[in-house]
Amino acid sequence: MDTGARVEGKQMPSRTRVEHGEVAVSNDPGDVLEARDLAACVAICMFDPIANVGGLAHVVLPSSTIQDGPTRPAVFADRAVPLLIEAMTEKGAQPTHLKVTMAGGAEFIGATADDPVGGLGRRTVDAIDGLLRARRIDVTQRSVGGLGSRCVELRLGEGRVVVDPE
Amino acid sequence: MRAGIRLPVLPHVAAAVIEVADSPRASADDLREAMSTDQALVAKLLRVVNSPMYSPRQPVTTVTHAIAFLGFESVRNLALAASFSDVLTSGAAGYGLEPGQLWSHSVAVGCATKLLSEAAKYPQPEEAFLAGVIHDVGKLVLSVNMEREYGGAFAGRGSGDRPFDEAERACLGFCHAEAGAAVASDWGLPKLLCDAIRWHHSLDANGSGLLTHLVHVGDAIGLVLGYGIGRDGLEYRFCRGALQALGVGDQQLAGLMAAVPRAVRRIAGSRT
Numbered sequence: 001m002d003t004g005a006r007v008e009g010k011q012m013p014s015r016t017r018v019e020h021g022e023v024a025v026s027n028d029p030g031d032v033l034e035a036r037d038l039a040a041c042v043a044i045c046m047f048d049p050i051a052n053v054g055g056l057a058h059v060v061l062p063s064s065t066i067q068d069g070p071t072r073p074a075v076f077a078d079r080a081v082p083l084l085i086e087a088m089t090e091k092g093a094q095p096t097h098l099k100v101t102m103a104g105g106a107e108f109i110g111a112t113a114d115d116p117v118g119g120l121g122r123r124t125v126d127a128i129d130g131l132l133r134a135r136r137i138d139v140t141q142r143s144v145g146g147l148g149s150r151c152v153e154l155r156l157g158e159g160r161v162v163v164d165p166e
Numbered sequence: 167m168r169a170g171i172r173l174p175v176l177p178h179v180a181a182a183v184i185e186v187a188d189s190p191r192a193s194a195d196d197l198r199e200a201m202s203t204d205q206a207l208v209a210k211l212l213r214v215v216n217s218p219m220y221s222p223r224q225p226v227t228t229v230t231h232a233i234a235f236l237g238f239e240s241v242r243n244l245a246l247a248a249s250f251s252d253v254l255t256s257g258a259a260g261y262g263l264e265p266g267q268l269w270s271h272s273v274a275v276g277c278a279t280k281l282l283s284e285a286a287k288y289p290q291p292e293e294a295f296l297a298g299v300i301h302d303v304g305k306l307v308l309s310v311n312m313e314r315e316y317g318g319a320f321a322g323r324g325s326g327d328r329p330f331d332e333a334e335r336a337c338l339g340f341c342h343a344e345a346g347a348a349v350a351s352d353w354g355l356p357k358l359l360c361d362a363i364r365w366h367h368s369l370d371a372n373g374s375g376l377l378t379h380l381v382h383v384g385d386a387i388g389l390v391l392g393y394g395i396g397r398d399g400l401e402y403r404f405c406r407g408a409l410q411a412l413g414v415g416d417q418q419l420a421g422l423m424a425a426v427p428r429a430v431r432r433i434a435g436s437r438t
Contacts, residue, residue, distance in 0.1 A: 020391065020427035038402060039392035060391065060427070061420055071424045094201075108386070108404040109329055116402035116416050117386045149395040 001097040010067035018043075018058045021072030023080065025055035025087040029157040036151045038104030042128060043076070044084060044150045045101040045161045048093035054156045055085040055093075061120070062127035085135070098137055101108070101161040102128060103152040105144040121145065174306050178206045180249035181327045184354050187242050190201030194233045197242055210248035211241070214295075217432040218425070219280060236292070243292035245264040247276060247299040258305045260312025261342075262397035268306070271394020272299045273434040274426060281422040281429075297362045297377055298384045300355075304346025304363070305396075308415055311338055321394040331367045343367050357372055368404040369405045386424055393430065 015032045018024045023034050033056040035043040047054040057080040064076035067100065075079035085095060105125040111118030113126070125144045132139060143150060143163040151164045176184075182200035186192045201208055208229060215226045215236065226232050233241045254272045257265040278297030283291040331341035341422075347364035351357075362377040369382055384406045389395065409419065 019431075021424075037392035037395045039395050040390035041392055051299040061424060065417065065420070072427070075424045075427075106390075106400050107328060107401050108389075108402055110403060115388060115404065115406060115407060116419050117383065118406075144250050147401050149392055 001037045004025075004027045004133045012050045018056045019045065020058055020060050021075035022056065022081075023057045023074045023078075023084050023087055025053065025084070025091055026156055027051070027053045027091050031159065032153050033119045034151065034153040035104075035155070037149050038123070039106050039149045042102060042104040042121065042127060043102070043150075045152060045154045046084060046088055046093070046095045047099045047154065047161070048088065048158055049099065049159050050097050051092040051094065051158065052159070053088055053091040053093040054159075055084050055088045056152075056154050057081070057093075059124055059128065077124055077131060081128060081131040081135075095135065095137060100132065100137055100145075101141040101152070101154075101159075101163070102139050103150050103163045104144045105147055107147055109147065114156065127163075173422040174253055174303070174349060175251060177249050179207055180246060180353070182247050182412050182429070183242060183249055188354070191341070193334060194230065194238050195252050197233070197238065197244040197245065198229045201245055204249075207245065207248055209238055210244050213245065214244050214248060214256050214433055217282035217429050219277060219295075219433075224369070228269065240292040243290070243296045247292075248298040249305070250300055253306065254299070254303065258307065258396070260314075263305070263309075268302060270392075270434055271388050272302065274388035274391060274393035274430045275299070275301060275381070277429040277433065278387035278422065279380045280425050281374055281425060282380050282383055282387075282412065282414060285414045285418045285422065286376065286380065288380060293359075294367070294377065294380050295303075296360050296383075298388075300346070300350065300359070301363050301385060302342060302343065303345065303349050303380050304342035307345040307349055308334070308342050328401075329403050333401075341367070345387045367402060368416050372385040374408075374411075376412070379411045381411065382408045383414070387426060391423065391426060 014030050016024050018035045035058045042059045055072050060075045061076050063078045068133045074083050104138045105121035107121045108118035113119045130145045143166050154161050186196045186200050215232045226235055237252055255266055256270040257263055258268050272365035276295045276298035280291045283294035288294055332339040343366055349359045350360045350363050358377055362381045363380045365374055366381040366385055389400055
């Protein structure tokens, strides 16, 4: 099965675009991991400033309750979060050191959380919050909700995440 | 509609395909002949037929093979959709869409609408694909006007509680859906398609047909997944009643939302 995960080091290009359902992790300070046009999707960025390891997951749906198919596991929040943490720790990161940013989760005008399409972003954000809370991992930066789409990039060399628009 | 707006020219090969479509005695040979002048179009058609939306056991390598695999009417609709790629690949700066972004959105909505149509047991999935692909053609028409108006009369009118199409109407006198329907009608596309384009943001305004409901939900899926997001963002209302009208449940919906990115990658390539 294509896990969609890419755990690479020095061979990685300096800028890696992380598409729907993908996870990317790097410890190369020259790397930038980015997710563009998130809309209702949610980017989870993690960075361990001690190990200098960063990772990004581009999440589409809150849970993997649908049947398994030829879909990247990180499409779903409940698979993306453990997959990202596992890939980070394989590179030497410690869960207790992680700085976490969440961005995206836009929704349609007047959408409620139970709206299957309009409220998708909010449900995905809530699902990720719950999954991180269960692992005692705090979200240190968040830019979620609203009507507009966002782009996000994790600059490993600077150890910071830029969300546009904030 | 306000005078001075130029409608985009119908691609030559699309005109030929529409002519085939309009002829009750048209055959597979006529369709193959209509497409024969444009091998790039044939390649685009075959990319769709070989995509995960169909997953043929053996690669489909010719138009004849495609017709044998899917049938004449289906291939005609897919060919028509593919023939609009050049037109829709141009930018729509007025909507904040760079070249390629409108095509990316069009393909995503086409795929989502087609997958939805199968879940809803709509009899012509390729017609749904075509409707999804061309639903936002009106943005090409209004782009210049939007560019002029965005910093002026339109500034700030498209945010908050008012949907973007209503703000367009307030500022320009009509919205991109209305402009798109006018273009499609001018191109000689069937009324069913023109109606789906016209009403895809305003389902309550008419006794919307199934195709319009499909495009409304397909468009919403394309937007939440972030394909071709312009300055209008998600500033629209989603009508939940459309899902009930289609009889598509939450699980089916989640499954096809997960499937759309893979289909788009195979048809449109990497995202733009």
